[in-house]
Structures are given as C-alpha cells and as structure tokens.
Amino acid sequence: MQGDVGERYAYPDLRLLITSHKLPITNHGTIMTAPDLAHQKCKPCEGGVSPLTPQEITRLVQQLDGWEYRDGVITKTYEFRNYYQTMAFVNGAAWISHREDHHPDMTVGYSRCRVDYSTHAIGGLSENDFICAAKLDALFSL
Numbered sequence: 001m002q003g004d005v006g007e008r009y010a011y012p013d014l015r016l017l018i019t020s021h022k023l024p025i026t027n028h029g030t031i032m033t034a035p036d037l038a039h040q041k042c043k044p045c046e047g048g049v050s051p052l053t054p055q056e057i058t059r060l061v062q063q064l065d066g067w068e069y070r071d072g073v074i075t076k077t078y079e080f081r082n083y084y085q086t087m088a089f090v091n092g093a094a095w096i097s098h099r100e101d102h103h104p105d106m107t108v109g110y111s112r113c114r115v116d117y118s119t120h121a122i123g124g125l126s127e128n129d130f131i132c133a134a135k136l137d138a139l140f141s142l
Contacts, residue, residue: 038131038138040127043127045126048122051119051124051125057069064076064130064133064134064137072125074117075114075117076115077113078115080112080113083110083111092136093106100131102119102131102132104117
C-alpha cells in the first residue's frame with residue numbers, strides 16, 4: 001500500500017523515532033535540514049500556539065550554520081567587506097521577511113548585521129524563526 005511506513009522508510013521504525021523526538025521531517029521521510037527549512041513557507045502565527053520546547057529549539061538550531069540560541073531568540077551576526085554588501089544583505093532580508101510575513105530584529109553597522117528571530121505573538125520561538133533563518137543563509141548560495 002502506498003504511503004506504508006515500511007515502503008517509504010528504509011528503517012520502518014525510523015518515522016516513530018523521529019516523530020517521538022519531534023524532529024522536523026520532510027514529506028520524503030528524512031530529517032529536515034537547513035536547506036529543507038529554506039524551502040518551507042512560514043505559517044501564520046497569531047497566538048494560541050505554544051512556543052517550541054527547549055529540546056525542539058536545540059535540534060533545530062543545530063541544523064543552522066552559525067546561529068545560536070540566546071536570551072529567548074536565535075541570533076547570528078553576518079560579517080561583510082563593506083557597507084554596500086551589508087545593505088545588499090539587509091535588503092535581501094527585508095524581501096524575505098516581507099514574503100514570509102515574519103520579521104526579525106536587526107542591528108546594522110558598516111560591515112556587519114546581527115539578526116535576531118523570535119515569534120513575538122507567542123512569546124517564544126516557532127518553526128517560522130528557523131525557516132526564515134535558513135532562508136537568510138540561503139541568500140549566500142544564490
């Protein structure tokens with residue numbers, strides 16, 4: 001039968017292991033990675049949804065390159081050679097934020113930009129924060 005766990009997964013109980021640990025998985029049954037997160041779309045979040053647990057945050061932040069969980073946000077500082085490159089990145093981040101309707105706090109300097117994500121509507125982190133973080137990192141592979 002199509003969709004049977006035994007057919008879709010080389011190790012039939014892998015899906016149980018993944019879902020019991022609440023690791024994000026793709027439709028193909030593999031553990032979601034940063035490139036997979038970058039292809040996801042943010043879901044509307046207007047409260048009433050629980051923030052991610054510390055265990056979920058730890059698993060997701062490990063999938064991102066250079067991001068840290070600190071003081072209730074995920075954060076990363078991007079370094080650039082000059083102001084022009086910094087502003088190009090900021091404009092790219094603004095475009096992603098607008099398309100995803102999920103906006104970070106940003107601190108911009110001449111050759112760096114710190115990005116902090118959290119989902120204010122739920123008072124913590126949501127998967128949207130990690131999706132947008134992965135999309136920002138993907139800007140460098142275009």
